[in-house]
Amino acid sequence: MSRPSEPPGPRPPGIGGHGPDGRSGPTTRARITQVRAGTAVERRDDLATEEPLEIRIQAGGARRTVAITMRTPGHDFELAAGFLYGEGVVSPADVASIAYCTDEDVPPQARYNTVTVRLRGGLPDLPALERHFTTSSACGVCGSASLDALRDRCPSLPPGDDGLRVSPEVLYALPERLRRAQSVFGKTGGLHAAGLFTPLGEAVAVREDVGRHNAVDKLVGWALMGGRLPLGGHLLMVSGRTSYEIMQKALTAGLPVVCAVSAPSSLAVDLAREFGMTLVGFLRGERFNLYSAPERVGV
DSSP: OOOOOOOOOOOOOSTTOBOTTSOBOSEEEEEEEEEETTEEEEEEEEEEOOEEEEEEEEETTEEEEEEEEEEOSSSHHHHHHHHHHHTTSOOGGGEEEEEEOOOTTSOGGGGGGEEEEEESSSOOOOGGGOOOEEEOTTOSSOSOSSTHHHHTTOOOOOTTTSOOOBOHHHHHHHHHHHHHTOTTHHHHSOOEEEEEEOTTOOEEEEEEESSHHHHHHHHHHHHHHTTOOSOTTOEEEESSOBOHHHHHHHHHTTOOEEEESSOBOHHHHHHHHHHTOEEEEEEETTEEEEEEOGGGBOO
16 A cells, blocks of 8 residues: 555644644643632643544445544544554555545545545445444444454464563563653643553554554554554553453454553453453553463563
């Protein structure tokens, strides 16, 4: 596929976060009242921008809206590519190009909130997606319906076969390294992050978003657009908790190790154990819990 680059947007000049060309930035400025020790002070604050992104697919003269997701603007092409790949809608070879939408039904002010993914061949059969859905930045029903949907298209990742080993000391350092790479979080305190790391703890790529699953989609889309899939031999570190959809996206990208600062869900643990993924939770300070495939961690 061609590797489109998203034009850099201007810093948002005021409330709403829109520049003169209609693009939104990752932060939005707002006037707030801050209260400390009973004293109220008017000040400016930076908020994490949250806006909808409509993802369309097009093949020949036919097109279809696949999803509308709430996200933080930025790396929108990666988000679209990663989402479609994680849901099994496309393979890397299917994607011909990705662009902001200029269709007549899209008003100019919404152009940068609509992405069209042009495919080679015809439109894919979408019943497996099971819904023409809207997703939320807070996660929820934005993955396939069950583990059954993954068994047909994702191989297991047996921990004894890949030779990947990581030390506890490397894991201890990941949360702070992820935090240091979050440029927008420092301004707003309101964004999640997903980071791709080597077994030595070196950061390869980091993405931020109001939604944990969006941040992972952006990473997977970055890898797809750069011809880097699958991502075996890497670690995924996410802020917050680990849900089923996070593990699904990691599995489809071939990631053998997923780490998080908070707790996993029961279905996330089930998925990790069935497919041989190493799942690390409550990674804080010099402690963590291993929920599956501990062979990859040198303890």
